[in-house]
Protein backbone atom coordinates (compact mmCIF):
# COMPACT_ATOMS: atom_id res chain seq x y z
CA UNK A 1 0.00 0.00 0.00
CA UNK A 2 1.27 3.52 -0.76
CA UNK A 3 2.64 5.12 2.36
CA UNK A 4 0.82 8.48 1.97
CA UNK A 5 -2.22 7.36 -0.02
CA UNK A 6 -4.93 10.08 -0.05
CA UNK A 7 -2.95 12.38 2.25
CA UNK A 8 -2.74 16.10 1.47
CA UNK A 9 0.57 17.84 2.21
CA UNK A 10 1.99 21.35 2.17
CA UNK A 11 5.77 21.71 1.81
CA UNK A 12 7.38 25.15 2.18
CA UNK A 13 10.52 25.96 0.23
CA UNK A 14 9.43 23.26 -2.20
CA UNK A 15 10.74 24.80 -5.42
CA UNK A 16 14.16 23.12 -5.20
CA UNK A 17 16.60 21.17 -3.02
CA UNK A 18 15.33 19.19 -0.03
CA UNK A 19 11.77 20.56 -0.35
CA UNK A 20 11.46 19.45 -3.97
CA UNK A 21 12.93 15.99 -3.27
CA UNK A 22 10.43 15.64 -0.41
CA UNK A 23 7.58 16.66 -2.70
CA UNK A 24 8.67 14.02 -5.22
CA UNK A 25 8.86 11.33 -2.50
CA UNK A 26 5.38 12.33 -1.25
CA UNK A 27 3.83 12.27 -4.74
CA UNK A 28 5.45 8.86 -5.36
CA UNK A 29 3.92 7.67 -2.07
CA UNK A 30 0.41 8.66 -3.17
CA UNK A 31 -0.03 12.14 -1.64
CA UNK A 32 -1.49 15.29 -3.13
CA UNK A 33 1.19 17.94 -2.60
CA UNK A 34 1.23 21.73 -2.46
CA UNK A 35 4.69 23.25 -2.78
CA UNK A 36 5.03 26.81 -1.50
CA UNK A 37 7.93 29.16 -2.18
CA UNK A 38 8.94 32.74 -3.03
CA UNK A 39 10.65 31.70 -6.28
CA UNK A 40 7.48 31.60 -8.37
CA UNK A 41 8.96 30.65 -11.76
CA UNK A 42 11.10 27.82 -10.38
CA UNK A 43 8.23 26.69 -8.16
CA UNK A 44 5.69 26.54 -10.99
CA UNK A 45 8.10 24.54 -13.16
CA UNK A 46 8.78 22.18 -10.25
CA UNK A 47 5.05 21.58 -9.75
CA UNK A 48 4.63 20.86 -13.48
CA UNK A 49 7.49 18.38 -13.29
CA UNK A 50 5.84 16.66 -10.29
CA UNK A 51 2.64 16.09 -12.28
CA UNK A 52 -1.08 16.40 -11.69
CA UNK A 53 -0.87 15.60 -7.99
CA UNK A 54 1.19 18.72 -7.29
CA UNK A 55 0.39 22.42 -7.28
CA UNK A 56 2.46 25.54 -6.65
CA UNK A 57 1.51 28.28 -4.19
CA UNK A 58 3.33 31.57 -3.69
CA UNK A 59 4.04 32.00 0.05
CA UNK A 60 6.65 33.95 1.98
CA UNK A 61 6.81 31.96 5.21
CA UNK A 62 7.85 34.99 7.28
CA UNK A 63 4.63 36.90 6.48
CA UNK A 64 1.64 36.05 8.68
CA UNK A 65 -0.94 37.60 6.33
CA UNK A 66 0.26 35.24 3.59
CA UNK A 67 -0.06 32.23 5.91
CA UNK A 68 -3.65 33.32 6.70
CA UNK A 69 -4.49 33.55 2.99
CA UNK A 70 -2.82 30.21 2.17
CA UNK A 71 -4.61 28.48 5.06
CA UNK A 72 -7.99 29.89 3.97
CA UNK A 73 -7.35 28.81 0.37
CA UNK A 74 -6.35 25.26 1.31
CA UNK A 75 -9.25 24.84 3.75
CA UNK A 76 -11.62 25.90 0.96
CA UNK A 77 -10.25 23.13 -1.24
CA UNK A 78 -9.89 20.44 1.43
CA UNK A 79 -11.72 19.72 4.67
CA UNK A 80 -8.28 19.51 6.28
CA UNK A 81 -4.65 18.77 5.44
CA UNK A 82 -2.66 15.81 6.80
CA UNK A 83 0.99 16.92 6.58
CA UNK A 84 2.89 20.22 6.79
CA UNK A 85 6.65 20.27 6.19
CA UNK A 86 8.22 23.55 7.30
CA UNK A 87 11.33 23.35 5.13
CA UNK A 88 11.98 26.88 3.79
CA UNK A 89 15.23 28.25 5.17
CA UNK A 90 18.15 30.56 4.37
CA UNK A 91 21.76 30.73 5.57
CA UNK A 92 22.08 34.50 5.28
CA UNK A 93 25.25 34.10 3.16
CA UNK A 94 23.64 35.09 -0.13
CA UNK A 95 20.60 37.00 1.16
CA UNK A 96 22.70 39.51 3.14
CA UNK A 97 26.17 40.91 2.44
CA UNK A 98 27.22 41.45 6.05
CA UNK A 99 29.36 39.17 8.30
CA UNK A 100 27.50 36.35 10.04
CA UNK A 101 29.85 35.82 13.00
CA UNK A 102 28.84 36.69 16.60
CA UNK A 103 31.25 39.66 16.84
CA UNK A 104 30.45 41.53 13.63
CA UNK A 105 26.89 40.64 12.61
CA UNK A 106 24.39 43.40 11.90
CA UNK A 107 21.05 43.30 13.63
CA UNK A 108 19.03 43.72 10.42
CA UNK A 109 20.73 40.66 8.89
CA UNK A 110 20.25 38.70 12.14
CA UNK A 111 16.53 39.54 12.04
CA UNK A 112 16.15 38.63 8.38
CA UNK A 113 17.62 35.14 8.91
CA UNK A 114 15.38 34.61 11.95
CA UNK A 115 12.36 35.94 10.06
CA UNK A 116 12.55 33.15 7.49
CA UNK A 117 14.01 30.34 9.59
CA UNK A 118 12.30 30.88 12.95
CA UNK A 119 9.25 33.12 12.37
CA UNK A 120 8.61 31.09 9.21
CA UNK A 121 8.58 27.77 11.10
CA UNK A 122 6.65 29.15 14.11
CA UNK A 123 3.97 30.59 11.81
CA UNK A 124 4.10 27.38 9.82
CA UNK A 125 3.31 25.39 12.99
CA UNK A 126 0.58 27.85 14.08
CA UNK A 127 -1.27 27.59 10.76
CA UNK A 128 -0.46 23.87 10.42
CA UNK A 129 -2.41 23.27 13.63
CA UNK A 130 -5.41 25.06 12.10
CA UNK A 131 -5.12 23.00 8.90
CA UNK A 132 -4.40 19.62 10.53
CA UNK A 133 -6.42 19.44 13.72
CA UNK A 134 -9.47 17.87 12.07
CA UNK A 135 -7.42 15.19 10.31
CA UNK A 136 -7.50 11.55 11.37
CA UNK A 137 -3.75 11.34 11.83
CA UNK A 138 -1.52 14.31 11.03
CA UNK A 139 2.15 15.25 11.07
CA UNK A 140 4.25 18.42 11.16
CA UNK A 141 7.90 18.01 10.14
CA UNK A 142 10.20 20.96 10.78
CA UNK A 143 13.52 21.07 8.94
CA UNK A 144 16.12 22.30 11.43
CA UNK A 145 19.82 21.52 10.87
CA UNK A 146 22.85 19.95 12.46
CA UNK A 147 23.73 23.63 12.96
CA UNK A 148 20.88 23.80 15.49
CA UNK A 149 22.77 21.35 17.71
CA UNK A 150 26.33 22.74 17.69
CA UNK A 151 27.89 26.20 17.56
CA UNK A 152 28.71 27.61 14.10
CA UNK A 153 31.10 30.58 14.43
CA UNK A 154 30.62 31.73 10.81
CA UNK A 155 26.82 31.48 10.77
CA UNK A 156 25.57 32.69 14.15
CA UNK A 157 22.05 33.71 13.14
CA UNK A 158 21.53 30.52 11.12
CA UNK A 159 22.64 28.33 14.04
CA UNK A 160 20.54 30.31 16.54
CA UNK A 161 17.42 30.11 14.37
CA UNK A 162 17.84 26.38 13.79
CA UNK A 163 18.38 25.73 17.52
CA UNK A 164 15.11 27.55 18.19
CA UNK A 165 13.34 25.37 15.62
CA UNK A 166 14.66 22.29 17.41
CA UNK A 167 13.14 23.44 20.70
CA UNK A 168 9.90 24.83 19.28
CA UNK A 169 9.17 21.51 17.56
CA UNK A 170 9.09 19.82 20.97
CA UNK A 171 6.79 22.54 22.37
CA UNK A 172 4.40 22.03 19.44
CA UNK A 173 4.56 18.24 19.87
CA UNK A 174 3.62 18.47 23.56
CA UNK A 175 1.00 21.19 23.03
CA UNK A 176 -0.80 19.13 20.38
CA UNK A 177 -0.69 16.04 22.60
CA UNK A 178 -2.08 18.04 25.57
CA UNK A 179 -4.90 19.43 23.46
CA UNK A 180 -5.78 15.97 22.19
CA UNK A 181 -5.08 17.01 18.59
CA UNK A 182 -4.16 14.14 16.23
CA UNK A 183 -0.95 15.97 15.27
CA UNK A 184 2.62 14.77 15.79
CA UNK A 185 5.53 17.20 15.41
CA UNK A 186 9.18 16.30 14.89
CA UNK A 187 12.36 17.96 13.66
CA UNK A 188 14.82 16.72 11.05
CA UNK A 189 18.49 17.77 11.24
CA UNK A 190 20.26 17.50 7.92
CA UNK A 191 23.99 18.15 7.54
CA UNK A 192 26.05 18.70 4.36
CA UNK A 193 23.32 17.94 1.81
CA UNK A 194 24.29 18.93 -1.73
CA UNK A 195 21.55 21.41 -2.77
CA UNK A 196 21.47 24.87 -4.40
CA UNK A 197 21.93 26.30 -0.86
CA UNK A 198 25.60 25.30 -1.13
CA UNK A 199 26.23 27.00 -4.51
CA UNK A 200 27.65 30.19 -3.03
CA UNK A 201 29.94 28.21 -0.70
CA UNK A 202 31.24 25.74 -3.32
CA UNK A 203 31.96 27.94 -6.32
CA UNK A 204 31.93 26.55 -9.87
CA UNK A 205 33.74 24.10 -12.22
CA UNK A 206 36.96 22.48 -10.94
CA UNK A 207 36.87 24.65 -7.81
CA UNK A 208 33.42 23.24 -6.98
CA UNK A 209 34.58 19.64 -7.29
CA UNK A 210 37.59 20.30 -5.04
CA UNK A 211 35.38 22.10 -2.50
CA UNK A 212 32.90 19.17 -2.40
CA UNK A 213 35.81 16.75 -1.82
CA UNK A 214 37.06 18.96 1.04
CA UNK A 215 33.65 18.98 2.71
CA UNK A 216 33.34 15.20 2.24
CA UNK A 217 36.68 14.59 4.01
CA UNK A 218 35.19 15.81 7.29
CA UNK A 219 32.11 13.58 7.05
CA UNK A 220 32.38 10.09 8.60
CA UNK A 221 30.60 8.54 5.55
CA UNK A 222 33.05 10.50 3.31
CA UNK A 223 30.38 11.97 1.03
CA UNK A 224 27.89 14.80 1.03
CA UNK A 225 24.25 13.75 1.29
CA UNK A 226 21.58 14.04 -1.40
CA UNK A 227 18.20 15.80 -1.03
CA UNK A 228 16.60 12.34 -1.33
CA UNK A 229 18.48 11.18 1.78
CA UNK A 230 16.54 13.79 3.75
CA UNK A 231 13.28 13.24 1.86
CA UNK A 232 13.13 9.59 2.98
CA UNK A 233 13.50 10.65 6.63
CA UNK A 234 10.71 13.23 6.23
CA UNK A 235 8.55 10.64 4.46
CA UNK A 236 8.84 8.30 7.44
CA UNK A 237 7.92 11.01 9.98
CA UNK A 238 5.04 12.21 7.79
CA UNK A 239 3.56 8.72 7.39
CA UNK A 240 1.44 6.77 9.85
CA UNK A 241 4.38 4.38 10.28
CA UNK A 242 5.60 7.03 12.75
CA UNK A 243 2.27 7.23 14.65
CA UNK A 244 4.00 6.80 18.06
CA UNK A 245 6.83 9.23 17.24
CA UNK A 246 6.53 12.84 18.37
CA UNK A 247 9.00 15.43 19.68
CA UNK A 248 12.08 13.66 18.27
CA UNK A 249 15.15 14.97 16.45
CA UNK A 250 16.17 12.87 13.46
CA UNK A 251 19.67 13.61 12.17
CA UNK A 252 20.57 12.92 8.52
CA UNK A 253 24.22 13.96 8.36
CA UNK A 254 26.49 11.09 7.32
CA UNK A 255 27.54 10.68 10.96
CA UNK A 256 28.86 14.22 11.55
CA UNK A 257 27.08 14.64 14.89
CA UNK A 258 27.99 11.17 16.12
CA UNK A 259 31.51 12.15 17.14
CA UNK A 260 33.89 14.96 17.97
CA UNK A 261 37.09 16.13 16.29
CA UNK A 262 38.96 16.02 19.62
CA UNK A 263 38.17 12.33 20.29
CA UNK A 264 41.07 10.69 22.22
CA UNK A 265 42.89 7.75 20.60
CA UNK A 266 45.80 5.54 21.54
CA UNK A 267 49.06 6.53 19.88
CA UNK A 268 50.54 3.74 17.72
Ligand code: NAI
Pocket residue numbers: 012013014015016017018019036037038039059060061062087088089090091116120143144145146147189190191192193194195196197198
Ligand atom coordinates in the same frame (compact mmCIF):
# COMPACT_ATOMS: atom_id res chain seq x y z
P1 NAI B 1 17.70 25.56 -0.96
O1 NAI B 1 18.26 26.92 -0.86
O2 NAI B 1 18.15 24.68 -2.06
O3 NAI B 1 16.11 25.62 -0.95
C1 NAI B 1 15.42 26.41 -0.03
C2 NAI B 1 14.11 26.85 -0.65
O4 NAI B 1 13.45 27.71 0.31
C3 NAI B 1 14.29 27.69 -1.92
O5 NAI B 1 13.44 27.22 -2.95
C4 NAI B 1 13.92 29.11 -1.49
O6 NAI B 1 13.39 29.90 -2.53
C5 NAI B 1 12.91 28.82 -0.40
N1 NAI B 1 12.71 29.97 0.50
C6 NAI B 1 13.66 30.78 1.02
N2 NAI B 1 13.08 31.75 1.76
C7 NAI B 1 11.74 31.52 1.71
C8 NAI B 1 10.62 32.18 2.26
N3 NAI B 1 10.75 33.28 3.02
N4 NAI B 1 9.39 31.68 2.02
C9 NAI B 1 9.23 30.57 1.24
N5 NAI B 1 10.26 29.92 0.69
C10 NAI B 1 11.50 30.38 0.91
O7 NAI B 1 18.02 24.87 0.45
P2 NAI B 1 18.00 23.36 0.94
O8 NAI B 1 19.38 22.92 1.13
O9 NAI B 1 17.07 22.55 0.13
O10 NAI B 1 17.40 23.60 2.39
C11 NAI B 1 16.10 23.24 2.82
C12 NAI B 1 16.08 23.31 4.33
O11 NAI B 1 17.04 22.38 4.86
C13 NAI B 1 16.45 24.68 4.89
O12 NAI B 1 15.65 24.97 6.01
C14 NAI B 1 17.89 24.49 5.30
O13 NAI B 1 18.28 25.37 6.32
C15 NAI B 1 17.87 23.05 5.77
N6 NAI B 1 19.19 22.45 5.82
C16 NAI B 1 19.92 22.25 4.67
C17 NAI B 1 21.16 21.68 4.74
C18 NAI B 1 22.01 21.44 3.55
O14 NAI B 1 23.16 21.00 3.72
N7 NAI B 1 21.55 21.67 2.34
C19 NAI B 1 21.75 21.28 6.05
C20 NAI B 1 20.90 21.57 7.15
C21 NAI B 1 19.68 22.12 7.04
